[in-house]
Amino acid sequence: MPNLDTGAAVAAPTDARIHALDHLRALAMLAGVLFHAALAYSPLMHAFWPTAYRASSPWVDALAWLLHLVRMPLFFLVAGYFTTWLIERRGMTGLMQHRVRRILVPFLLAWPLVHVAMSAATRQAAHTVQNPSPFLSMLREWLALPDSPWMPPGTGHLWFLYYLLLFTALVWIARTLGWSGLFIRLLRLGAARVALLLPLLVLPGFLLTTTPHPAPESLLPQFWAVALYGPFFALGAALHGRLDTLQRLRRWLWPMLATCLLLYLAFLFQLSRFGNEDWMRHAPWSTALLQACIAGWGTLAILVAGLRWLARPNAWLAYLSRSAYWTYLLHLPVLFAVQYALLDVALAWPIAFLVASGITLAVCLLSYELLVRRTRLRHWVG
């Protein structure tokens, strides 16, 4: 996930904890690229994903959905932390100026470009690919209709920018109405109680949407996305200056990870029993609760692990962190173009996955070096 809100453009990280959070964000970014690349080989997504490949494996689902349950909650938690960090250094006006320059402007510029690039690549693939995915086959039929159906515009994979803007506005609202201390009071209950309460706080988010949860790409705010990611963002915002609160969770790190894995196995078992119509319904209570526990405890466990093992400066992770924003903005159109081209090439799925994600990361990092790192663009997306 990008470093758009760490304030990395403001000042270099000054303490070990910010290094840890920067590194976590870099790894979460990488996880995002790999997750999107992996969906082409997921049996679960085969019918819906535009670049679904002819070869797939249940192992992809087993790993990808675990990643899906923790990477965005972790991103929003880190984003919340750095939002408070920015407010303390620059004030609310400074935060707003930062958000306009680093989020609103890149979003408004990247959104149409990404939309046009992905639409063009998908239409081209629908016309030319010999072994189309089920989605491309359907699109081919749609495009052949005299009055082809119209898809409402969405934010695509840039939805996280939209929600960061939304959460920034909610931060201002909470501070103006005097509600900003709610999560700080929650932290005073102690780390163990926060860990127990967190799944309950995010449970409504999972209950209000389908399983696995989709990307909230609509231009209108979605209740479930605010209910799911909002508590993580608020917790991150409250944790600024209070990371010591999590120290007590260190001894629970391995039990938390083990519990998450066990719960995840139960979640996969439930997914395997889903019927065709279950994909369109809201999650049942038991599935939503499992997801809430995995997302809540998994995110806290990764945060504690990051604070323990990623707190030292690391040149590679620092580079990934700096290039993360650009990489994340660019990766999906590049990935789709590569994966569309691979649809007509018969490869084992792990090879296709490595080729697609390798080329995508190479293009993103090379373009970062050439177009962003040493140019003025770095102030916006570097």
Add this chain to the structure above:
Amino acid sequence: MNRELNWPTIRLLIVKDWQLFQKQLAAYLLAAFVALAFLGLAKPWAFYIGSLLLIIILVAVACFAISTSLLTERKEQTLAFVMSLPVSPLDFTVAKLVGNLATFLVPFVIIGLCTALVIFSTPLPNGLMVLTTLVFAHILLAYCVSLAVAMRIESEGWNTFVMIASMVMINPFLMAIGQLHGVSGVARGDAITWSGPVLAILSAQLVLSLSCLAFAAWWNGRKPAFY
């Protein structure tokens, strides 16, 4: 009489009104998010709740903007303090008009843009923009009438009556424009057509709104003293 405006003090008075308005603005924005999220559920009942909530917010913005900066100020005797500042009645009038318009128009424009976003980004017929524009123009007119009355008349009872009456008029207004084919017919389709009667109503609403503001400015501005 010196008719030169004291802009630095006028600016301070506007900023004062704006700062007092922050909490209300935050509450309106929060309510607008909730309304948009209801609309985002894409269900008929949620659409009804969301659009109703947006209209309630607009009416609340219009009424509370006037109530906070004019009526409450009178009750709390803030005018006596303002009179101690180096401002003329004209300065005070300009500050009140601009401050009030800012506190109303900022949420009004935000909600208007959000509504347009809803119409254009969802399967709702784009023709709804015509009806929506007329409704927004009605609320603008009701606000301008209420503001002009609040600046002219000090009676709290009359002000409350005018605010409620002008806003409640949205019901017969909706019924009346619903009879026009240029509104009801267009609202079901995707083409946005501004027919002659629609443009005439819109023009009348805008001219009346501006006239109310001009009258309020002229009436208060020509006063030689605060009382």
